Amino acid sequence: MIKVRVPATSANMGPGFDCLGVALNLYNEYGFEEIEDGLVFEGFPKEFSNKDNIIYKSMLKVFEVCKYKTKGIKIKLLKNDIPIARGLGSSSSCIVAGLVGANNLLENKLSENDLLNLAVEIEGHSDNVAPALLGGIVIAVIENGKIIYEKIENKNNLSFISIIPDFKLETEKARSVLPKNLTYEDSVYNIGRAALLAIGLNNGNNEILRTACKDKLHEPYRNSLIKGIDLIKKEAYNNGALASYLSGAGPTIMVIVERLGCFTKSMEAFLKTMKFSYKILELSVDIKGAIVIEGDK
Incomplete structure (x- = not known):
């Protein structure tokens, strides 16, 4: 089983609406495994254990781009420390985890930039998914449908x-x-x-x-x-x-x-x-x- 850890994020940071965010040392962890048939969830509440799960839908994006047809998928929630609907990037952690997990199952056919563009396509903006994927403090904008980003160094270790x-x-x-x-x-x-x-x-x-x-x-x-x-x-x-x-x-x-x-x-x-x-x-x-x-x- 492939295990993926994704950090929480704090977006906007005041004036950086939809373009600035920071990754924080609070994590969710997920397990991914290709199985013979079907879709299996472990550790998730019942309402999230179906094909509408954003993690699974994000995985399908990778499979679609790579033209890969999976037999079946098991997704396991291993650690769930990022609170839901509190402004700390819980949905972005799911999107990024699904993309990274699927890409790893396919032996990393897609680049980090490919994954970032897919994440923004799913999420709609970059302020949470960019730091969740890349870490650090990130400024990211969309130009001609592509993500342009730069990291800011946290000089004083705040x-x-x-x-x-x-x-x-x-x-x-x-x-x-x-x-x-x-x-x-x-x-x-x-x-x-x-x-x-x-x-x-x-x-x-x-x-x-x-x-x-x-x-x-x-x-x-x-x-x-x-x-x-x-x-x-x-x-x-x-x-x-x-x-x-x-x-x-x-x-x-x-x-x-x-x-x-x-x-x-x-x-x-x-x-x-x-x-x-x-x-x-x-x-x-x-x-x-x-x-x-x-x-x-």
Whole structure:
């Protein structure tokens, strides 16, 4: 059985809407095996154990491109640490795992770029799937139907603190509150900050991160769906955070810190006063992306 590990991701990072994301050291692991006949799922909830499973559908994309007809497939959920519908790339982990697993079964006929383009074709945008596949902090855009990307170096080895609420927020709902049109002023605001964030991270200039992570394209509209987000961000800054932003479509709030110190304990004490319960994870950047951790045929 081929075993694939895929990291969680945090997309947008404030101003980088649909084009900027970071891979984090929180993982799902999946097993893949070609069998004599049929489709077998192990470890998945019943509602995901069918042909509509996004992992299986992603595998079929690889088989289709490679003109390969499989006899049967077994997919096993080995580790499931990425929370669903929390803005940490759970669906992207499934897409990337299916692509990498299928490609490995075919002895890697497709290149990494081939897989990335297929992932974006399935997902619709690159901010989660690119870091999930490639690792690190990634800027990725679509040009003439192809993905152009570049990695940003995490010079100061920053920590990413995930504040995860106990309620889900489906991406479809989070996108439904976005405006159909944007002002020229708001667009320029985000362009400047996205550029500032990229160069600040790459140069290790932490002083500009708070300004650089600000956004006017999606967070002002989605914040209404996440009770207490302004208070949580304010408390994070009171405890020394460098920056904070809404992870993906939410509802997870991501906080960037340089030194952990007592940050997590202080935030946990504060969050106990909030209406909803929260889980805090101390994470760092995963630089490897999706990997095959064990494989035998």
